[in-house]
Amino acid sequence: GAGVSQSPSNKVTEKGKDVELRCDPISGHTALYWYRQRLGQGLEFLIYFQGNSAPDKSGLPSDRFSAERTGESVSTLTIQRTQQEDSAVYLCASSPQINYGYTFGSGTRLTVV
Amino acid sequence: KQEVTQIPAALSVPEGENLVLNCSFTDSAIYNLQWFRQDPGKGLTSLLLIQSSQREQTSGRLNASLDKSSGRSTLYIAASQPGDSATYLCAVPSDSWGKFQFGAGTQVVVTP
Numbered sequence: 001g002a003g004v005s006q007s008p009s010n011k012v013t014e015k016g017k018d019v020e021l022r023c024d025p026i027s028g029h030t031a032l033y034w035y036r037q038r039l040g041q042g043l044e045f046l047i048y049f050q051g052n053s054a055p056d057k058s059g060l061p062s063d064r065f066s067a068e069r070t071g072e073s074v075s076t077l078t079i080q081r082t083q084q085e086d087s088a089v090y091l092c093a094s095s096p097q098i099n100y101g102y103t104f105g106s107g108t109r110l111t112v113v
Numbered sequence: 114k115q116e117v118t119q120i121p122a123a124l125s126v127p128e129g130e131n132l133v134l135n136c137s138f139t140d141s142a143i144y145n146l147q148w149f150r151q152d153p154g155k156g157l158t159s160l161l162l163i164q165s166s167q168r169e170q171t172s173g174r175l176n177a178s179l180d181k182s183s184g185r186s187t188l189y190i191a192a193s194q195p196g197d198s199a200t201y202l203c204a205v206p207s208d209s210w211g212k213f214q215f216g217a218g219t220q221v222v223v224t225p
Contacts, residue, residue, distance in 0.1 A: 098211035099144035101162040
């Protein structure tokens with residue numbers, strides 16, 4: 001596609017429910033990154049994928065968070081048993097190759113009530 | 114560990130003035146540096162990407178310089194407009210795989 005697409009744009013969920021966030025990168029971009037931005041805070045790295053290499057999961061805050069990506073296509077970020085502290089904007093970015101700069105999607109605003 | 118600092122944290126100027134935003138980083142062994150703009154409640158829009166071999170990049174009223182040896186980059190915005198009001202973020206790779214470390218941003222307000 002023309003840009004990085006994220007869905008849903010907004011998600012309100014009850015505490016304890018699972019949520020799944022989707023990122024569709026720019027076609028041909030081998031690298032895909034997930035970041036989290038809490039209200040008034042900076043960007044916090046979560047996970048990144050590069051081609052078929054093992055993902056770098058070093059930023060995932062707990063085992064409630066997981067992400068998948070098949071090849072160089074869509075990625076899903078799953079948060080299990082959501083907590084209020086998970087409320088944030090989740091941003092996805094893709095890059096044609098490593099060290100080539102990012103293009104971000106518009107983000108998913110997650111609110112846990 | 115790469116650390117990125119942006120000064121000032123906030124800036125308010127009248128329309129027409131030039132803006133100077135600073136970014137410093139601790140590890141000078143970077144492949145590139147990228148400047149972004151973020152509007153409230155929105156994602157990040159890429160403004161300029163400077164490769165390590167470059168000293169500056171220009172796009173319209175925007176000019177970004179890079180001094181790797183001193184660990185600094187400066188974003189200049191000429192003849193500011195109210196539409197330039199946003200938060201500006203700089204980012205540098207924190208590892209050899211291109212994972213970016215972001216600064217906390219400079220919040221800019223341009224008053225008419």
